[in-house]
Amino acid sequence: MSFGSRRTVPMIITFLVGMVMFAEYFFKMPYVADVANMMRNFGIVIAAFALGLGAANLLIIHGRHIRKRTPKQWYFSAWLFIVMFTFIAVGVGFTVNAPAYVWLFENTLTPVSTTTYSLLAFFIASAAYRAFRFRTKEGALLLISGVILMLGNIPMVGISVPGISALATWLLTVPTMAGLRAVLIGAAVGTIVLGVRAFLGQERGYMVGE
Amino acid sequence: MMYEMGQSRRDYGVLVSGRIFSLISLILISAAVLLMIRRAKQGKVPRIRRLAGLDAIDEAVGRATEMGRPVHYTIGWASGGLSGSMAAQILAGLSVLGYVGELAAKYGVKVITTVSQPDTLPLHEEILRLAYQKQGRPDALAPDSVRFISIDLYAYSAGVLGEIEREKPAANIMIGPFWMESLLFTEAGFRQGAIQIAGTARTSQIPFFVATCDYTLIGEEIFAAGAYLSKEPSQIGTIAAQDMGKIFALILLLSGLLLHAFGNPVTKLINI
Numbered sequence: 001m002s003f004g005s006r007r008t009v010p011m012i013i014t015f016l017v018g019m020v021m022f023a024e025y026f027f028k029m030p031y032v033a034d035v036a037n038m039m040r041n042f043g044i045v046i047a048a049f050a051l052g053l054g055a056a057n058l059l060i061i062h063g064r065h066i067r068k069r070t071p072k073q074w075y076f077s078a079w080l081f082i083v084m085f086t087f088i089a090v091g092v093g094f095t096v097n098a099p100a101y102v103w104l105f106e107n108t109l110t111p112v113s114t115t116t117y118s119l120l121a122f123f124i125a126s127a128a129y130r131a132f133r134f135r136t137k138e139g140a141l142l143l144i145s146g147v148i149l150m151l152g153n154i155p156m157v158g159i160s161v162p163g164i165s166a167l168a169t170w171l172l173t174v175p176t177m178a179g180l181r182a183v184l185i186g187a188a189v190g191t192i193v194l195g196v197r198a199f200l201g202q203e204r205g206y207m208v209g210e
Numbered sequence: 211m212m213y214e215m216g217q218s219r220r221d222y223g224v225l226v227s228g229r230i231f232s233l234i235s236l237i238l239i240s241a242a243v244l245l246m247i248r249r250a251k252q253g254k255v256p257r258i259r260r261l262a263g264l265d266a267i268d269e270a271v272g273r274a275t276e277m278g279r280p281v282h283y284t285i286g287w288a289s290g291g292l293s294g295s296m297a298a299q300i301l302a303g304l305s306v307l308g309y310v311g312e313l314a315a316k317y318g319v320k321v322i323t324t325v326s327q328p329d330t331l332p333l334h335e336e337i338l339r340l341a342y343q344k345q346g347r348p349d350a351l352a353p354d355s356v357r358f359i360s361i362d363l364y365a366y367s368a369g370v371l372g373e374i375e376r377e378k379p380a381a382n383i384m385i386g387p388f389w390m391e392s393l394l395f396t397e398a399g400f401r402q403g404a405i406q407i408a409g410t411a412r413t414s415q416i417p418f419f420v421a422t423c424d425y426t427l428i429g430e431e432i433f434a435a436g437a438y439l440s441k442e443p444s445q446i447g448t449i450a451a452q453d454m455g456k457i458f459a460l461i462l463l464l465s466g467l468l469l470h471a472f473g474n475p476v477t478k479l480i481n482i
């Protein structure tokens with residue numbers, strides 16, 4: 001397939017699918033909803049196939065690490081295979097609702113996920129330590145607002161220092177909210193323009209700009 | 211729109227009621243895009259401000275080349291992938307990946323992309339393949355450049371932390387929708403001394419990026435990234451259309467504020 005048609009075909013598909021979705025959302029037209037649903041189902045099927053591609057990617061990359069005994073990596077890859085195939089065997093053998101699978105899930109994945117999430121507490125502290133420095137005007141503002149917000153959320157300080165909780169709430173609901181809404185409006189307009197660009201075949205970044 | 215009990219929406223024939231104002235807005239913004247593309251094609255290319263975060267990509271890849279260490283790229287985790295509500299941010303992130311891939315191919319530096327959504331995996335692979343092909347170095351693309359980690363957010367986060375720890379990238383570029391993993395990745399990148407460029411339109415994660423990264427793209431800037439990096443006049447024109455859309459939103463805001471202040475039921479007008 002030539003480079004031109006490799007670009008043109010996805011653009012035509014994007015345009016046609018986009019037109020159907022556009023028509024379904026804004027207009028009451030017979031059959032359009034059915035076509036749109038069919039396209040959504042296509043999307044689900046394609047995503048399911050893609051999951052297979054993801055598994056293949058894992059097998060290829062980590063299989064290579066094990067074969068080559070990549071230093072500081074191969075034993076993690078081997079462990080990945082053990083866990084992956086255990087889950088597949090138990091899931092396929094007993095179904096994903098079976099007590100064995102649920103036990104496996106709740107005693108391996110759940111605690112590991114919670115641990116990963118809890119890392120955030122330490123990372124927030126170290127990030128805040130670096131960001132909240134009185135070096136620039138912006139840094140000073142961040143430091144002052146951060147301190148007010150933190151103190152305002154401590155019940156003891158809220159009682160002892162009159163007005164600090166109200167100031168913390170004001171900081172969150174007025175200046176912060178105003179800034180966030182500006183970002184949201186900008187992002188919404190940006191999303192529309194990106195969509196229109198993709199519609200017109202102008203958004204070609206994901207086709208490497210050709 | 212708040213309708214009282216028993217009150218039904220008016221019938222607008224073939225148009226879906228409650229979405230007519232959205233349709234009008236979409237038509238106006240689309241018209242602005244078309245107008246700006248046309249003007250750009252006539253040679254009237256609008257001047258747009260520099261985006262430091264995107265300009266710094268060259269510097270980041272150059273630094274990775276000098277240090278002989280890889281570039282890490284991720285578009286983050288997004289539930290639903292290309293079919294979900296974060297699809298636009300995913301596409302914005304993929305647009306920048308093409309540019310990073312071209313630079314990496316040009317300078318001979320390894321690029322590692324970590325993927326969470328399987329439906330974007332073929333896109334990652336194709337984008338990098340095309341980028342290396344465009345630079346005339348298709349063989350230089352490492353077979354393990356695109357690494358699928360996991361569809362689960364926590365497994366993906368832990369996997370990427372491991373990749374950053376082991377591969378020690380000199381540049382960490384993150385553009386797309388991000389959730390709790392944003393801070394985990396940037397802190398991991400910081401520990402490796404990587405230059406970090408991040409961008410997202412998810413307002414809850416922007417503060418983490420601003421606090422921890424060298425350069426941050428905020429909200430709409432990521433949607434302009436593909437057009438900005440392409441340097442094509444017609445695409446640059448669409449960025450100006452984006453600004454026109456913002457002016458339109460601003461006019462709406464002010465009109466709504468005034469109408470509301472004077473007691474006019476502006477919501478009825480907008481929710482037709």
